[in-house]
Amino acid sequence: MSEYPSILLEQAVNQMSSLPGVGRRTALRLVLHLLRQSDEQVEAFAGAFTRLKKEVVYCRECHNISDTEICPICASTRRDHATICVVENVQDVMSIENTGQYTGVYHVLGGVISPMEGIGPKDIEIDSLIERIAKENIDEIILALPTTMEGDTTNFYIYRRIQNAGIDVKISQIARGVAVGNQLEYTDEITLGRSIVNRTEFKG
């Protein structure tokens, strides 16, 4: 006999524990919490994820998650559209926005190059970045990828692609105030803010 008194319960626990960092005991506790909520609340809980997955839009310019074809940052006339900050993911945009130190726009790669995980340059938004730089009048590209080997590899790849395309643009990277090996989303705002202000030229 299964450890669980109900297959439906077991399936819900399986799904909950498929989330990263959620063990089976925690998953059971969370599922039983949900089960104590009203039908409407459980519908709202489940519906939020399917609706997000179905209806989510990625900004045509920066590829950030958005509700509109052009995200509010890319659509804003108060932002400096000649400066593009290249980040790995959505959390990084939110983290940099929270510092209040950055007035340019973003480009969300959706990952970094990682041969170990089988993620190559074609799997992330690099082509669209190069296209964007070639097409628009860009002064500066700020590389704000994680200070990991994968981040460094991606920085260098982007640098080479811009060089090879013969585009004249200043390329900088965020200051190494961010501890090596750390993810941007876990860096405190002061360090992260300074690392943007004190960005240095990327020399490849």
Place this chain on the structure above:
Amino acid sequence: MSEYPSILLEQAVNQMSSLPGVGRRTALRLVLHLLRQSDEQVEAFAGAFTRLKKEVVYCRECHNISDTEICPICASTRRDHATICVVENVQDVMSIENTGQYTGVYHVLGGVISPMEGIGPKDIEIDSLIERIAKENIDEIILALPTTMEGDTTNFYIYRRIQNAGIDVKISQIARGVAVGNQLEYTDEITLGRSIVNRTEFKG
């Protein structure tokens, strides 16, 4: 402007962080993990909770979560149906089953009496317990509720209800004492005091 680049994303984060112990940053990480899964996987995730909520059955006898009108434990002819272990919730049934030490059946109250939280005797499965004891041929009731003030109150209330109904049944409670493997100096004084008063014969 909202902290989140998308209202759909924010709503999903709101729902995820409504789970107990899940903060907003963790919720965002979990939601973005879900967003990287396939449509089918997100449907399966969300569907597991709505299906559980819609289709869950509570055993007519013991009120445990079940897929059938009578749960496998209550339906088993190999269990001792004259011994009922009274527990607060589903997890407690699973915990006791995991010990492999119990062969009787259960009664799941679905909570304990808590005036602070506005939970009275009518809000949990006490009437059905008394009815069950009066109707069936029960030898022993084992009270296995949490060793908290609410658990003690509920134990006492059940005891009085059985007395008042004039039912002749042995009523016991799980042993309270120093947990196996624990040092005496780290055991709280109430537990240690009771474990001395309620000492048992050493049989070597």
